[in-house]
Amino acid sequence: MADSTEVRELVYLVTGGCGFLGEHVVRMLLQREPRLLELRVFDLHLGAWLEELKTGPVQVTAIQGDVTQAHEVAAAVAGAHVVIHTAGLVDVFGRASPETIYEVNVQGTKNVIEACVQTGTRFLVYTSSMEVVGPNIKGHHFYRGNEDTPYEAVHRHPYPCSKAQAERLVLEANGRKVHGGLPLVTCALRPTGIYGEGHQIMRDFYHQGLRLGGRLFRTIPASVEHGRVYVGNVAWMHVLVARELQQRAALMGGQVYFCYDQSPYKSYEDFNMEFLGPCGLRLVETRPLVPYWLLMLLAALNALLQWLLRPLLLYAPLLNPYTLAVANTAFTVNTDKARRHFGYEPLFSWEDSRTRTIRWVQAMEGSAR
Numbered sequence: 531m532a533d534s535t536e537v538r539e540l541v542y543l544v545t546g547g548c549g550f551l552g553e554h555v556v557r558m559l560l561q562r563e564p565r566l567l568e569l570r571v572f573d574l575h576l577g578a579w580l581e582e583l584k585t586g587p588v589q590v591t592a593i594q595g596d597v598t599q600a601h602e603v604a605a606a607v608a609g610a611h612v613v614i615h616t617a618g619l620v621d622v623f624g625r626a627s628p629e630t631i632y633e634v635n636v637q638g639t640k641n642v643i644e645a646c647v648q649t650g651t652r653f654l655v656y657t658s659s660m661e662v663v664g665p666n667i668k669g670h671h672f673y674r675g676n677e678d679t680p681y682e683a684v685h686r687h688p689y690p691c692s693k694a695q696a697e698r699l700v701l702e703a704n705g706r707k708v709h710g711g712l713p714l715v716t717c718a719l720r721p722t723g724i725y726g727e728g729h730q731i732m733r734d735f736y737h738q739g740l741r742l743g744g745r746l747f748r749t750i751p752a753s754v755e756h757g758r759v760y761v762g763n764v765a766w767m768h769v770l771v772a773r774e775l776q777q778r779a780a781l782m783g784g785q786v787y788f789c790y791d792q793s794p795y796k797s798y799e800d801f802n803m804e805f806l807g808p809c810g811l812r813l814v815e816t817r818p819l820v821p822y823w824l825l826m827l828l829a830a831l832n833a834l835l836q837w838l839l840r841p842l843l844l845y846a847p848l849l850n851p852y853t854l855a856v857a858n859t860a861f862t863v864n865t866d867k868a869r870r871h872f873g874y875e876p877l878f879s880w881e882d883s884r885t886r887t888i889r890w891v892q893a894m895e896g897s898a899r
């Protein structure tokens with residue numbers, strides 16, 4: 531743990547700093563990085579909440595910018611000691627085109643890497659994803675695996691493809707000489723399904739349940755466990771890895787780390803009910819109500835409808851062929867690589883993570899009435 535009497539001398543840049551994860555990373559840095567002199571928050575869409583952060587000892591610089599624009603990225607990176615690159619298009623619902631997803635997630639990451647090299651920034655942490663590994667298009671289960679577990683990572687969907695390409699670029703950039711002649715040190719964090727305050731998909735499930743009279747209908751067998759991790763612990767891992775990367779470059783440079791905590795192994799829908807149940811929703815039936823082939827048909831119909839309606843409106847339901855396949859394929863991690871390499875321990879227990887998330891949904895409930 532850093533000593534709180536340390537000198538404030540470091541400049542950090544967080545791209546995507548106004549997103550679901552990014553906001554938690556920004557707040558965690560301000561709370562737990564005592565060497566922070568300036569925190570630059572770079573995002574396409576800046577949040578009004580940033581203003582409240584400008585009253586503390588750290589200079590918080592809000593930068594409205596686009597990672598696809600190399601010159602905007604270079605301007606934001608110049609002078610930073612550490613870049614935490616979380617910006618990305620997290621789209622598995624067909625909202626954005628494959629080209630746009632590639633432009634943001636891959637080209638945007640290339641721009642961040644080149645900006646580090648050109649301006650002399652030496653430490654780069656990339657927010658990758660479990661989806662870089664799987665579930666793959668063959669529906670192979672990944673059951674409590676780790677960073678070394680053999681698995682055929684075969685993707686066709688634009689999102690996991692873009693994350694895999696971006697992660698590879700970041701890891702390959704490790705060791706490149708930056709302006710000034712010193713090596714760039716990079717690593718990638720792979721969160722599983724992040725949950726917690728601000729999770730848009732949880733919000734969507736909650737509102738769907740309200741529309742259905744307080745009920746959600748099970749579509750996935752309870753036995754298909756899906757990895758989930760609390761956003762506060764993911765944010766903490768980003769802060770810690772960014773600090774330790776500066777001290778342990780030889781060990782951590784070029785490495786990937788799954789993000790994990792004590793969140794229980796459950797199916798995606800059962801896990802959501804840990805928070806939605808205490809807020810009045812009920813998951814109907816202990817087994818899926820409709821056979822899987824019918825779900826696949828409904829998912830395909832949703833995809834067809836999305837394509838037909840696209841010239842008129844955006845139709846992007848939760849159920850589509852990709853989300854159904856992912857939800858129906860077990861993917862959980864069991865690892866301690868982050869603890870072994872940089873002393874990571876979850877900051878929030880499962881009980882605390884659950885309580886904080888329930889309180890957030892309840893606050894939504896108040897606003898939904």
Ligand SMILES: NC(=O)c1ccc[n+]([C@@H]2O[C@H](COP(=O)([O-])OP(=O)(O)OC[C@H]3O[C@@H](n4cnc5c(N)ncnc54)[C@H](O)[C@@H]3O)[C@@H](O)[C@H]2O)c1
Nearest residue numbers: 546548549550551573574596597616617618659721723724
């Ligand atoms: N949510 C999850 O379950 C999860 C799991 C694993 C990994 N991740 C990764 O974590 C990162 C953050 O995800 P999130 O869930 O917080 O998503 P999010 O959509 O809430 O946040 C992404 C942020 O990036 C910004 N952004 C998008 N395009 C940009 C651009 N062209 N230029 C600058 N900023 C841009 C958005 O405005 C947003 O604030 C992503 O890289 C995602 O792949 C998310």
Ligand SMILES: CC(C)[C@@H](O)CC[C@@H](C)[C@H]1CC[C@H]2[C@@H]3[C@H](O)C=C4C[C@@H](O)CC[C@]4(C)[C@H]3CC[C@]12C
Nearest residue numbers: 620622659661722723749798848849853854856857
């Ligand atoms: C409609 C039902 C089939 C319902 O159960 C669908 C759930 C579905 C929307 C989610 C199931 C698994 C989720 C993904 C997973 O948690 C990991 C992800 C990686 C991350 O980088 C981005 C988000 C996501 C792709 C996440 C998206 C929602 C699910 C597909």
